[in-house]
Amino acid sequence: MATSLEIEITNHIREGKFQRSLALLTAATSVVSGLEVAYEHYRGSYSRRVMYTPVILSGLLSIAGVAAFFSRRAAQSVLRWTSVVTLADAGLGFYFHVRGIHRKPGGWRFPMTNMVMGPPIFAPLLFGTSAYLGLIASYLQREEGNTPTSRELLSAEQDIREGKFQQQVAVVAGISALLSGFEAYYSHYKNNFRYKMQWSPVVIAPLLAAACFASVKSRRAASTLLPAAAALASADAAVGFYYHARGVLRRPGGSKHLVYNIIYGPPIFAPLLLGAAGMLGFLASLLRRRRA
Amino acid sequence: MSEYNNSDPSLRPVNPETGEPFPPTDQPGYYPGFRTLSQSPYWDAATRNVVTLRVTDPPERRFFTAYEWKFWETVFSHLIPQTDRTPERQIPLIPPLDARLYANRTDGYRYETMPQDREAYKIGIEAINNESAARFGGEFLDLGHWQQEKVLQAIHDGRPEASPEIWKSMSVSRFWELIMHDAMKAYYGHPWAWDEVGFGGPAYPRAYMRLENGEPEPWEVREKRHEWRAPDLSVSDEVEPLHHLHTEATQRAHISPLRKKP
Numbered sequence A: 001m002a003t004s005l006e007i008e009i010t011n012h013i014r015e016g017k018f019q020r021s022l023a024l025l026t027a028a029t030s031v032v033s034g035l036e037v038a039y040e041h042y043r044g045s046y047s048r049r050v051m052y053t054p055v056i057l058s059g060l061l062s063i064a065g066v067a068a069f070f071s072r073r074a075a076q077s078v079l080r081w082t083s084v085v086t087l088a089d090a091g092l093g094f095y096f097h098v099r100g101i102h103r104k105p106g107g108w109r110f111p112m113t114n115m116v117m118g119p120p121i122f123a124p125l126l127f128g129t130s131a132y133l134g135l136i137a138s139y140l141q142r143e144e145g146n147t148p149t150s151r152e153l154l155s156a157e158q159d160i161r162e163g164k165f166q167q168q169v170a171v172v173a174g175i176s177a178l179l180s181g182f183e184a185y186y187s188h189y190k191n192n193f194r195y196k197m198q199w200s201p202v203v204i205a206p207l208l209a210a211a212c213f214a215s216v217k218s219r220r221a222a223s224t225l226l227p228a229a230a231a232l233a234s235a236d237a238a239v240g241f242y243y244h245a246r247g248v249l250r251r252p253g254g255s256k257h258l259v260y261n262i263i264y265g266p267p268i269f270a271p272l273l274l275g276a277a278g279m280l281g282f283l284a285s286l287l288r289r290r291r292a
Numbered sequence B: 001m002s003e004y005n006n007s008d009p010s011l012r013p014v015n016p017e018t019g020e021p022f023p024p025t026d027q028p029g030y031y032p033g034f035r036t037l038s039q040s041p042y043w044d045a046a047t048r049n050v051v052t053l054r055v056t057d058p059p060e061r062r063f064f065t066a067y068e069w070k071f072w073e074t075v076f077s078h079l080i081p082q083t084d085r086t087p088e089r090q091i092p093l094i095p096p097l098d099a100r101l102y103a104n105r106t107d108g109y110r111y112e113t114m115p116q117d118r119e120a121y122k123i124g125i126e127a128i129n130n131e132s133a134a135r136f137g138g139e140f141l142d143l144g145h146w147q148q149e150k151v152l153q154a155i156h157d158g159r160p161e162a163s164p165e166i167w168k169s170m171s172v173s174r175f176w177e178l179i180m181h182d183a184m185k186a187y188y189g190h191p192w193a194w195d196e197v198g199f200g201g202p203a204y205p206r207a208y209m210r211l212e213n214g215e216p217e218p219w220e221v222r223e224k225r226h227e228w229r230a231p232d233l234s235v236s237d238e239v240e241p242l243h244h245l246h247t248e249a250t251q252r253a254h255i256s257p258l259r260k261k262p
Helices: A004-014 A019-043 A049-070 A072-102 A113-118 A123-139 A155-159 A166-190 A196-217 A219-223 A223-249 A254-264 A273-284 B036-042 B043-057 B064-078 B095-100 B117-136 B144-156 B164-169 B172-188 B189-199 B248-259
Strands: none
Touching: A004 A273, A019 A049, A019 A072, A019 A123, A019 A254, A019 B164, A019 B189, A049 A123, A072 A113, A072 A123, A123 A155, A123 A166, A123 A273, A155 A254, A166 B164, A196 A223, A196 A273, A219 A223, A219 A273, A223 A254, A223 A273, A273 B117, A273 B172, B036 B043, B036 B189, B043 B189, B064 B095, B064 B117, B064 B144, B064 B172, B095 B117, B095 B172, B117 B144, B117 B164, B117 B172, B144 B172, B172 B189
């Protein structure tokens, strides 16, 4: 039974009136990915100055997200441009990570070893997820829905304003699922899939991606398959987060050397990347499709 | 290679279940089918060359006389018996030692109770032969296997009966250390010994990636333990029972109750 509040929320999303909530979500995801990149780059000794940029940008993006929650003007200016810069930084990071693997002994001749031991290849792109959310948020209407439409907007922008961008979010969610599935695959390969559970993201991520890509073609897939796959991925992310946290605590020293064990143990926030893909999938399933 | 070929089953390790000696194999150890050399494409050219030469081209005799070569070959076959190996897969221990002494390559330091390494290997023969004569009335090479074991055991234990003048100028325990080190360096520097102990060889440029919980690398072989007993004619068969600790995982399980606070 849907309560009246649920119906109201769903309608808001359908109509693209969720700028404030999405801005807040952007801030929250940005904090988490900022923490992740901070300690991962700490492991890498911040050996290049550019490694500070995602840490700084995720901080700025969180602030911009909170500002956008309070102010429409902030949403359309600060949040939008911080998101664009962060997305560019994600692309730059991807380039540096590929080059980092190339520069390890043996380079791409030993792709598995060097991807496992080198910089995580797709992590920078996944870092861009929260920036993508921020960018989308900057084009939405506020929940109150009293935004004056003073100028003729580009049609793509207009679609987003009206919540008609299901396909776009589905594509992004699908790509994000594939990337985080691959990250899970080689990270767990490093551990020789010691626990059967380590196979779950490797299986579920392609399922979610398939549901996402099916949703681009089919409205029915978007309203049935997609939310189911998204729920599965989110549940798996929660389970993964639990296991990674437990793995950290089970290391010698446990909670006594918490920071050390977070840095050297299983990457504690990594499972949430699959959860982010699941969340994008949910969002897509609630949106409307573009005008034909 | 060694005089102690595999014809005498009493010199081979025994299967405790059947009480029979194991037949000699191409590859003893717990890693059936693992060949370190199969990984050589993943090493750099210089390393690959060095390691491959150990198998294909052991150094020729240049320092020892033919007698000395045979003498030390016999002694070393007691230090690291290779009776579990087929003759063509026994690891030559004397060629690397001979090459080392010929080039006079040392550790870079010397104990004051020890002569130069070259000298130690010359007077060591005399000392061992004197010990053989004192105990069993013959030269070392003429003794039976068990008698040779007893002679070497006396030196290992630091209680030689003969040639006090030699042992005054050369520490017994340091001498034992010297020959043991040379035997081990030759044996465990050889890729066939790596097959036996499951060592993957050089880790450059390809690195190890499974660094925790004792998980094998994708190209490694899982350990397959089996029980064995020392040969019947061996005088040193004291083995510490550590088999239950043989993987890191079980070691950890063993240690973790100790970590828990009461």
